[in-house]
Amino acid sequence: MDKETFRYYGHEFIDWVADYFEEVEQYPVRSPVRPGEIKAALPDRPPLAGEPMETIFEDFREVIMPGITHWQHPGWFAYFPANNSPESVLAELLTAGLGAQCMIWQTSPAATELEEVVMRWLGRMLGLPEGTSGVIQDTASTATLCALLSAREKATGFEANLTGLDRPLCVYTSEEGHSSIDKAVKIAGYGIESLRHIPTDDDFAMIPEELEKAIENDRAEGLEPACVIGTLGTTSSTAVDPLPEIGAICSRYGLWFHVDAAFGGTAALLDEKKDLLTGAEYFDSFVVNPHKWMLTNFDCSAYFVKDEEALIRTFEIHPEYLKTGLDAQVKNFRDWGIQLGRRFRALKLWFVIRSYGVEGLRDMIREHIRLASLFRQWVEEDSRFEVMAPVQFSLVCFRLKIEGADEEKLARLNAELLEKVNRSGRVFMTHTSLKGRYAIRMAIGQRATEERHVREAWDLLTQTAARLLQP
Ligand SMILES: *Cc1c(COP(=O)(O)O)cnc(C)c1O
Numbered sequence: 001m002d003k004e005t006f007r008y009y010g011h012e013f014i015d016w017v018a019d020y021f022e023e024v025e026q027y028p029v030r031s032p033v034r035p036g037e038i039k040a041a042l043p044d045r046p047p048l049a050g051e052p053m054e055t056i057f058e059d060f061r062e063v064i065m066p067g068i069t070h071w072q073h074p075g076w077f078a079y080f081p082a083n084n085s086p087e088s089v090l091a092e093l094l095t096a097g098l099g100a101q102c103m104i105w106q107t108s109p110a111a112t113e114l115e116e117v118v119m120r121w122l123g124r125m126l127g128l129p130e131g132t133s134g135v136i137q138d139t140a141s142t143a144t145l146c147a148l149l150s151a152r153e154k155a156t157g158f159e160a161n162l163t164g165l166d167r168p169l170c171v172y173t174s175e176e177g178h179s180s181i182d183k184a185v186k187i188a189g190y191g192i193e194s195l196r197h198i199p200t201d202d203d204f205a206m207i208p209e210e211l212e213k214a215i216e217n218d219r220a221e222g223l224e225p226a227c228v229i230g231t232l233g234t235t236s237s238t239a240v241d242p243l244p245e246i247g248a249i250c251s252r253y254g255l256w257f258h259v260d261a262a263f264g265g266t267a268a269l270l271d272e273k274k275d276l277l278t279g280a281e282y283f284d285s286f287v288v289n290p291h292k293w294m295l296t297n298f299d300c301s302a303y304f305v306k307d308e309e310a311l312i313r314t315f316e317i318h319p320e321y322l323k324t325g326l327d328a329q330v331k332n333f334r335d336w337g338i339q340l341g342r343r344f345r346a347l348k349l350w351f352v353i354r355s356y357g358v359e360g361l362r363d364m365i366r367e368h369i370r371l372a373s374l375f376r377q378w379v380e381e382d383s384r385f386e387v388m389a390p391v392q393f394s395l396v397c398f399r400l401k402i403e404g405a406d407e408e409k410l411a412r413l414n415a416e417l418l419e420k421v422n423r424s425g426r427v428f429m430t431h432t433s434l435k436g437r438y439a440i441r442m443a444i445g446q447r448a449t450e451e452r453h454v455r456e457a458w459d460l461l462t463q464t465a466a467r468l469l470q471p
Contacts (some may be wrong), residue, residue, distance in 0.1 A: 021086065048145045077457060079443060103342050104324070123219075150256065153310065155226035176205075177313050199257065228246060230247075233264020258286070259286045285305045286303075287301060368444045417464055426464030427460060
């Protein structure tokens, strides 16, 4: 492609994205295509000769777009948000244009040093202890895997890296811990049988006494506890584990304490939510996803560690072909995680923090929390519905209830309600199970979501429920 064609399509695509941001509300939030439909519309073999951009772009609009689920839709209330922003998208364009592979300092000093600076900013914005070091990972799943690998090495005096694990090491999280923990426990060599799911209280938060009991049990059986993962904002209901109590237990038993704050951590930007990080002096590692609730395009996951030496000793490699004379003076982020190659992700985070300012980000989060509290109020005021979990941030778990109905019937009824509402294309919500009870999740966190969108979701729910409940 020559420069002028690139310029032409560059402008075309920016126009397209700008219009998309404005018109995204007109699309059905969840893609209505059936399994196999997109594949069937695509040729089985690649073209031998190159095709013009016009044709490719047309296929993008005609073939690909119908199979897109619109995460940036203001009616996005499913899972958690992955909100982006125009500022972040522009930064991603520059990152792609530079095409820099930022594995070590020398391969782009600015990428490494900007990452150090924005992560220090973010650590301070959240209120993490001074001296905490940060690195950007692709996802919270990867960050949690890094934490479990560092915990494994710390527990074995960095022997497991040399000889492999010669004894079981135990890991603890609550029964509401994210599935990425199970996955990481498996692949980090602990073995899933060494993972303990600690019971939770009525608010779905880990019970510290139960944690301590499990640790004592394992020790009594000659097993070795190594790591505890607390959650700040569980995926099902955004429950917050009692982090100071858990931290004190970890400190007493000498265990690595990792905190998964993938979604909820962003709320610690607010002065009125600073107590979320009480006990932060106990955290060995902490992860929060700016790609969820902080306007930064997927992917961007902020991983913080208290002791960067433990992280580096776990991952460092020194092949001759990567050595430089400056290694003693600089950070080489290849040694701060799993992969060698690294994208320049700090740029978009820098663009976002600078253009919104800390206050701008706080305003958005406050507004989402306000909308969730409004929605919860509507649910509470309607006797046909019930709230299923405390509303800590901007997620409301609720369901339609019927006197005398068993759990199975309630699950069927609410699944039907959810599917009917989602089929409208105006909103998209998902569900979960809380101690065996079906709940619909209303997760608010889209940049473009306004009160009218939340109202529309509630109207759809109540109208559909009225039809479902008709005798
Ligand atoms: C979303 C989420 C994750 C997984 O995040 P990824 O970045 O997609 O790996 C982990 N833990 C919690 C609590 C989450 O909400």
